[in-house]
Amino acid sequence: MSSSNVIDGKAFAAGLRGRVAEKVAELKSQKGVVPGLAVVLVGEDPASQVYVRNKAKQTLEAGMQSFEHKLPDTTTQDDLLALVAQLNADPQVHGILVQLPLPKQIDANAVIGSIEPAKDVDGFNVVNAGRLMTGAGKPMVPCTPLGCLLLLQDRLGKDLSGKRAVVVGRSNIVGKPMAQLLLGANATVTIAHSRTADLPGECRNADILIAAVGRPEMIKGDWVKPGATVIDVGINRIETPEGKTRLVGDVAYSEAAEVAGAITPVPGGVGPMTIAVLLANCVTSAYRAAGLDDPAL
């Protein structure tokens, strides 16, 4: 198929970051406030270090402040809770992201739960998850699922009425909030997971197929309904026969691209959207803290 069915997340994310930068500049001139994002990284995981570096770079490029906190692998839960408490109290910090996964000695739920909901730009806190689920109050919406929804709505329109969506994966950070957002856009939603009986059959029903599994190229081309929109959240680093590494998604891309109406590549699909939405959430938090309406992004 022609390359026109490729959803260019990298370009869409660049556009979103441009709108974020404009809103940052407006807030600065109206209120003298510069949105600030604090990123906390515990341990030395090389992949996480790359993400954190990219986030900091793009934060600065948008005209925002970036605060990086790198803590050793041996950090205790109390140390991390104390840092979060300090960031909660810091008026220059509008968003707090604690990079996951955390080392075994730390209870991730306790740490996420200690982030002030207004500053929880990941949207992982129970307060934000509850707001998203119930519609009570304005949630911070998790970045990856919101990024996926924006890409989908750009292709299919805002209203997904009548569309069957299948989300493969039920994590709190991707699968569950993704399903919630699709429901909010009026799609008919199925959540599949490792205990689903006939996963290929479920996938073949999908007008919208979201893969968030963490298994390299698991979803095959013949699981995709012809014309479906496929969003590949997976980020898997695999070894090539030449002994190098490369990134692949959860979807067997070249097979699936033959049948899909539209599909996100990896890299260059959902990943860049995640960071752009993170910046957008942080700017929204800063507008709210300044007593302003949410910026239109």
Ligand SMILES: NC(=O)C1=CN([C@@H]2O[C@H](COP(=O)(O)OP(=O)(O)OC[C@H]3O[C@@H](n4cnc5c(N)ncnc54)[C@H](OP(=O)(O)O)[C@@H]3O)[C@@H](O)[C@H]2O)C=CC1
């Ligand atoms: N692009 C981005 O910005 C981001 C990408 N990611 C990537 O997305 C992927 C998913 O991340 P995350 O949700 O955190 O992962 P988790 O490991 O938390 O969840 C994976 C989900 O996939 C399901 N699953 C695993 N194996 C199978 C299988 N064989 N068949 C059907 N379902 C299966 C699991 O089911 P069960 O619940 O039954 O165990 C689980 O619900 C990863 O590749 C991750 O790297 C994550 C965050 C951001």
Ligand SMILES: Nc1nc(=O)c2c([nH]1)NC[C@@H]1CN(c3ccc(C(=O)N[C@@H](CCC(=O)O)C(=O)O)cc3)C=[N+]21
């Ligand atoms: N508290 C928390 N929030 C997160 O949002 C979070 C996290 N922890 N832990 C790890 C996952 C993963 N994640 C990605 C972000 C950007 C890319 C990204 O930019 N990917 C590029 C390529 C990057 C590369 O080349 O390595 C792309 O897909 O094009 C990928 C993955 C956020 N996560």
